[in-house]
Structures are given as C-alpha cells and as structure tokens.
Amino acid sequence: MTGKxxxxxxxxxxxxxxxxxxLIAKVSWLTYAGSCYNALEALEMIPEVKPDIIFLDVNMPELSGLDxxxxxxxSGSHVIMTTAYPEYAVDGFTFDVTSFLLKPIGFDRFLKAVTKVRKLIGNAAEKGRLEPEAPDLPQGDQPGPVQIPEQRADAGQEEYMWIRADRKxxxxxxxDIYFIEGLKDYVKVYYTNGVLVTLASMAAMMNRLPSPTFVRTHRSYIVNRNMIKMIEGNMVTMLNGLKVSIAVSPARDEVIRQLTER
Incomplete structure (x- = not known):
C-alpha cells in the first residue's frame, strides 16, 4: 500500500x-492525526479526521471507550483498544476491535498491532482493485437464511487467542478447539481442557478465528474442521464425541464443502 x-x-x-x-513517530508509515482527552471530544473529531487507526482507552470519565x-x-477506522485492565478485552471483541494493547505498552506489541492494521488495509485495497463493487440491494431485499462468511483477512496470523472466563x-x-456454541450474548468454547463460557458474539468469534480451519455450520455453531470425526446427514460428530448441527438451508452444500475440502 502507499501513503501513511x-x-x-x-x-x-x-x-x-x-x-x-x-511510538507512532518511530514507525515511518504511521502519522499522528491528533489527540482527544475524552469521549465527547472524540465524538466530534472521529467523523472529521476519519483516522485509519483509533488508539482508544476504555476507562475514561463520563463516557467510556466502549460507550x-x-x-x-x-466503521472506517481500525480500533486498537488500550487499557491497564485486561478484563475489558472480551468486551472489545463485541465491537470488532482490531487489537488490544495492555498498558504499559511496549514497542514490540505496538508494532505487531499496527502491522496487523497495515495488512488489513492493504488486503482491502487489493480486494477493491481485483473485484468489482457489488451493487447495493434495494431496501426491501432480504438476505438468505444462512450467510457463508467471507475468509477473514488476518486468518492464520496467530495460533491462539485469549479468552476471559471465570475472572481469569x-x-x-x-x-485445541473442538467447536464453539452460541448462547445469545455468550459463547461456549469446547476445547481439549474443557469448556469456557465468555461474553462475546458469534460474529466476533468468527472474526478472531482462522479460515478455512473454522467453519460456521449453523447460527449457533462454529466448527474446527480438523476436529471432526464424522458427518452424517445434518449432524457433525466431533473427536470429543459431541455433536453439532448443520443448518438445513440452501447453503448446506456450501457448508459441507467448506468442512471437507482440502
């Protein structure tokens, strides 16, 4: 990509x-666009400046960063959440935050976070050059019952994620993840060491998981296809013996293809 x-x-x-x-001054392709000292200032400045990155503190008076x-x-900015309180990390995932930096911020973690943004911006620009822009749907049109998610731009860049559960x-x-089950505002992560229940949306979890390893088979399930033992009809049996559903819809064949392609 070109430009700062x-x-x-x-x-x-x-x-x-x-x-x-x-830290911004140390990276040649970053430029400082301004400072806000509370959320009220940011409400006016973000639409005006339209920054590529917002370094956002969570714990601020009057309105928090999450507020x-x-x-x-x-929507046009990548949010990098900065805070001294790690418990806010899971809340950030609900808002599709790009990265999370725990204070005090070291240059290595800072550079990793901004490099991730740079790659995402570059991928988006390349996609725009290679693919024609899709026409807007009329207001009355509705999508199908199951949407097959796009491949995540940052898939495979990391091999793990942090999950907050039980105040840890x-x-x-x-x-090590078998599958993830959606429970309204929470998700259950089934993995080799047990089950974790955490506050997050299924959409936010999909954005954090690498593609094509993880496939959303149903509005309530995300499956690690490397942990599948058997597929029978609309049921997937995992290596831990538990079963998850495949949505019965026109997208079923596409879900099966994503689960079984090599």
Whole structure:
C-alpha cells in the first residue's frame, strides 16, 4: 500500500498520549492525526479526521471507550483498544476491535498491532482493485437464511487467542478447539481442557478465528474442521464425541464443502 496510516489517540491521561506519540513517530508509515482527552471530544473529531487507526482507552470519565463505540460511526477506522485492565478485552471483541494493547505498552506489541492494521488495509485495497463493487440491494431485499462468511483477512496470523472466563484470562490454541456454541450474548468454547463460557458474539468469534480451519455450520455453531470425526446427514460428530448441527438451508452444500475440502 502507499501513503501513511493516520492515528488518532483517545485517552484521558497525558502520559498515555506522550507514549503513543513517541511510538507512532518511530514507525515511518504511521502519522499522528491528533489527540482527544475524552469521549465527547472524540465524538466530534472521529467523523472529521476519519483516522485509519483509533488508539482508544476504555476507562475514561463520563463516557467510556466502549460507550463511545456504541455511539460514534467508526466503521472506517481500525480500533486498537488500550487499557491497564485486561478484563475489558472480551468486551472489545463485541465491537470488532482490531487489537488490544495492555498498558504499559511496549514497542514490540505496538508494532505487531499496527502491522496487523497495515495488512488489513492493504488486503482491502487489493480486494477493491481485483473485484468489482457489488451493487447495493434495494431496501426491501432480504438476505438468505444462512450467510457463508467471507475468509477473514488476518486468518492464520496467530495460533491462539485469549479468552476471559471465570475472572481469569485463558490462552487457548486454535488447534485445541473442538467447536464453539452460541448462547445469545455468550459463547461456549469446547476445547481439549474443557469448556469456557465468555461474553462475546458469534460474529466476533468468527472474526478472531482462522479460515478455512473454522467453519460456521449453523447460527449457533462454529466448527474446527480438523476436529471432526464424522458427518452424517445434518449432524457433525466431533473427536470429543459431541455433536453439532448443520443448518438445513440452501447453503448446506456450501457448508459441507467448506468442512471437507482440502
């Protein structure tokens, strides 16, 4: 990609701004776009500046960073959450946050986070050059009953993810996950060491999992195809003996293809 990636800092503490500005200046393809010291300032500045990256602190007075994401349209920006409190990480996944940096922020973790954004922006630009833009659907049109998710742009860049459950943070390797079950506002992660229940949406989990290893077979299930023992009809039997469903819909054949292709 060409051009620099613009960065906006939203934090109520001046030392945090100084650290981030110092780190931004160390990377030649980043540029500092401004600072906000509370969420109210950011509500006005984000639509005006349209930054590529928002470094967003969570724990701010009046409106928190999560409150801000609930209000402002930041769809054109990649949010990198910064906080001294790791328990906020899972909440960030609900808002499709690109990365999470725990304070104090080291340069190695900072560079990894911004490099991820750079790759995502580059992938999006390349996709735009290679694929024609899809026409907008009329307001009355409705999508089919099951949507096959696109391949995640950052698939395979990491081999594990952190999951908060029971007031602890668990490092879970993707290869150890059997499947994930959706429970309204929560998900259950079935893996080799047991089951973890965490606050997250199925869509947010899909964005964190590598493709094509993980396939959404049903609105309530995401399956690790490397952990499948058998497929029979609309049921998938996992290596741990548990069974999950495949949605009965026109997309069923496509789901089967994703589960079995090599």
């Amino acid at each position: 990636i613009s960065c906006l800092i939203v934090d109520d503490e001046e030392p945090a701004h100084e650290v981030l500005k110092f 801000l994401l609930n209000i402002v349209d930041a 943070m668990y490092c879970v390797w993707f290869k």
